[in-house]
Amino acid sequence: MLDRRSFLVTAAVAGALAGPGRALARSQATGEAAKLNAVLEAMFAAALAESAMLATYLGVDKGENAAAKSKLDMQSDEDRARNEAMYRGFQTRLKGIDRNALHGMDRVNLDAVLFTLDTSVMGIDTFDYGDDGQPNPYRVSQLTGSYQSIPDFLDTMHSIDTAEDAEAYLSRLEAFATLLDQETALVQADFAKGIVPPDFIIERALVQMNAVLAVPPAESGLSTSVARRTAEKNIAGDWAARATAITTDKVYPALRRQAAVFEAAQPGAVHDAGVARLPNGAAYYAWGIRNYTTTNLTGDEVHELGLRQVAEISARADEILKAEGRTEGSVGARIGAIGKEPQFVWPNTPEGKRDLLESLNAQVRAMQARLPEKFGKLPRSTVEIRAVPEAIQAGAPGGYYQGPSLDGSRPGAYYINLRDTAEWPKWSLPTLTYHEAIPGHHFQGSLQIEAEGIPMIRKVIGFSAFSEGWALYSEQLADEMGVYDGDPWGRLGYLQSLLFRAVRLVVDSGLHHKGWSREQAIRYMVDTLGDQESSVTTEVERYCVWPGQASSYKIGHTEWVRLREEAQAALGDRFDIKAFHDTALASGDMPLEALKSVVVEWVQTQKA
Template sequence: MSATIPTLAIARTPAAPPAAPATGEGEKLRRIFAESDEASLRRGPLRAIFRGDLRYADRLEPFLTEAYEEGERQALVDNLRALGTVDRAKLSAVDRIAYDVFKADNERDLRGFAPEIRRIGDVLPINHFQGFQTFYPEFASGQGAAPFKTTLDYDNNLKRNAEYGRVVDRMIARAREGMARGITPPKLVVRNVIEQLDNLLGAPLEKSLFYAPVVTFPDAVPAADRTRLTQAYTVQVRDVLNPAHRRLRDFLQTEYLPKARDTVGLSALPGGAALYDYLIESSTTLPMKAEEVHALGLSEVKRILAEMEAQKGRAGFAGTLPEFFTLLRTDPRFQPKTAEEVAAGYQAIGKRVDARVREQFALTPKTPLEIRPVPAFREKSDAAGSYQQGTPDGTRPGVFYYNTYDLKNRYLWGMETLYLHEAVPGHHFQISLAQENASLPAFMRFGGNTAFVEGWALYAESLYPELGVETDPYQRMGGLSDEMLRAMRLVVDTGIHAKGWGRDQAIKYMLDNSPMPESDATAEVERYIAIPGQALAYKIGQLTILRLKAQAKAQLGARFDPRAFHAAVLDTGALPMPVLERKLADWMAGQK
């Protein structure tokens, strides 16, 4: 829950080239953006590395230190102070959008540094979904964003790894501080992290993710350097990294787990309700309250259940909807036999979508897309699918990760909708198009908010008819199941953190209202417990985009062009929902 440690989703991406010259207030605004971005890269080497900027690649952010956190807070204050010197009325239409996004993002992030928020968030640095230990091992493995092309890249990684070991110790110190205050995560979160660490520590040294970069070398690394680096990595894994993980694992098992709480919701913590209110707004970019979100979720669940009934009829199934769910979960024809079958299936889906996608999108990314399995060490607690952005110059592709853990529960009927969400035209399109747009200031190219990013990806699933997928009732049930998941999140997340729901109650609700397997429902519920509020953004964002599309169709009639609408939504990066609404209203007026 701590905002001090980035995850793949937070560590955005690279230094933007200068925007087109502006004059007057626009020039001042762009200068503020450029100075803010440069300062952000200096403070955040990981942010720079994700963007292909290696000037600070020999270090990590000093996470979990007061100096680092105060620097991040002061940067927000400085950004807003500088923005206050700009006369918004004298800006161009595009610059006004940028002004509004910058203001909204900085104000929202600054509220996260309020004492009542930090009191809890700062001392909960470890969870199984966004803890630094879930991100960094793959980052340093040669398969993540960190480059391993030259001797310098390898040496820089050694320096970052050493700092990672120190971050792990600071995680322990912060957790102890939380114990002293009576602020701890739920026991199930701690157990999940222990299991992740056991997986990392269980591999022999030569199979460690941290050792992986020296298993093979690029041609640019000379033989003498290879010998030195292999020895250095061997010593570091054995004497620094494995001991750091062992210290964390032993602390969690012997000290933290016995003190961790049995409750799962934020409302069980003093001040938890105020923190949850902030997390709802932070995720949705809207000042919604838990009760409102919960009611919206119940309404969406009811609507989607009716659509599922219709698909059950199309499939010719005579039983009840729960019985149809059981069929979808248990019939062997829906269960892949091998991981290779899943890989081939996603490749085939990608080709089908590519054949139709330009009917809906005039604006498409240049960044290539790769399809890969989730790394084994985190597959048990990972989502069914995820996306990691590439670099704007295409040197690192975007990656769609699919999960083959518990293979019999990775149903074939869920593959098409998952691809639309995580890959094309979902995350890969939205994130890549923003990054590739060099006319945008860097914070719009590489920043964003969950409501837009995940709302767009869920909206992308709704394009299944136009893209020629989900043509049979079983694949369509997969699409409805995915949408149902996002609707249930509104109910379950708020149920857990504002209404006192327990873990088992939340899992049962999800199984009663969808065909998802118990393993997925369990992972989802434990995710909401670990990172409250984040999962609310998907449905809120999707409903906003769908509502704006309906307005555009109603206003423009026969002149409505989905390619133009999608370009208007995507061509300025991930906007807060209020800013998106203003932009689309202006766009509709212009189309008339």
């Protein structure tokens, strides 16, 4: 039986850093360190008590946490007030700890968790709209909202092994309808304040809502998921009929009510893409940059960094193109033309999509065998590659990752959007695999979950600049490992991926700081990258609803590379790439400033 307390990691890691695979040394848990550990333990327990979905995500919705399995994370006024009080209470307790009395991992733990609370409370105190404590101005969009997330959560996260699990599924299905109505009320309140998404965001969200509603309830994944999985486990019961009745009578009507609110707002929605038009919009974007990049960069600084890196990476791509005899047109135009050549395009058929997925699995297997070249510590968790569900393909990103459960019962998953295989030239796919799976997100995220010496609360909070920066660094690492030797097109795919993230810096700041239109951003991306306009459009619309997030990738990557180069320069022949990787990853997801402290302390230890 799994219980909450068995997953609390609060003991100190004694001794100095002696080699690869260990987290940065922590002090013995006395004095301020003991106070810190107690607060972090209490914070995780509170988070688990407040979030039934977190318990399921971690795979601990069993034993004393079994009641969580029948609940969702709701958004009533009481629920939101309770969460806000939790943020403020733990922020106050952590600020009462003397940071100067902490060392090693204790200081990293304090900095990481307090950063999360500080940025959340900053948003709550400054803005009275959008997602509470997160810089997402629109509670419901093509990428946000329970209509978009809960069906997949119920299908892939909610395990069904017993009749009680199936009953809990139905309870959650009923709660889903209530959650939809709670969100709709919050959306209406935001709309009344003028926080209406751009017209193209409303249109995209409605396309997805209507796609859900177009499926007969009995054929909906909400109904078929529980029916399929109870049948597989021979669990007797009229599960399909009961799920269909809930979907018909409660979920679909609630989603229609939500769609009606968006339909009513559509005629008056503006086309302006950025958040500058919203109340205190400039500050909102600054908050987004702070939250997602963990830096204090300004919009101008982000924009200029992007322009410089676009120029540098384009020049490297130009060298490959010229060497392959592709000399006419801009870099983006030439890459775009190559991407349309038949030998590089998977057929947009079920068979073509199946073969594409198998090619990704082959890439994962090949990289898995080579990981010991650069890492001393490897994760135990496996990763599966899945197609993005068709119902949300229209608005979903091209690829994304979903972490494994804490108990190992659910593997990590790397999702790829196969709405149109033409968006994925064959030479572009290896880099995506290294980013999303190994040595990227799955590798880093699994090590964090499996690591000893990191408090549980730090295993469930993340920092986009750290994790996305690592995933982009992983693409570079794969190139350095020689995976593209003799494969100029594969290396071009890697450079296009780097270029894609540099372009994001320009476009994110362009939309939210420079006043760019959606169309201007799309045209810049198409011209610079040579990507399909359909995939670029989805990307630009994503940046519109997550201000600042698109900048986290390249800013994080730039810092990872800078820290490695500084460590190499300081240690010379004593620099050990395996130890560098193992140490930074064993210390867990953290703000970039904390990562710098980890690397600096490691370098000092190696010198000694």
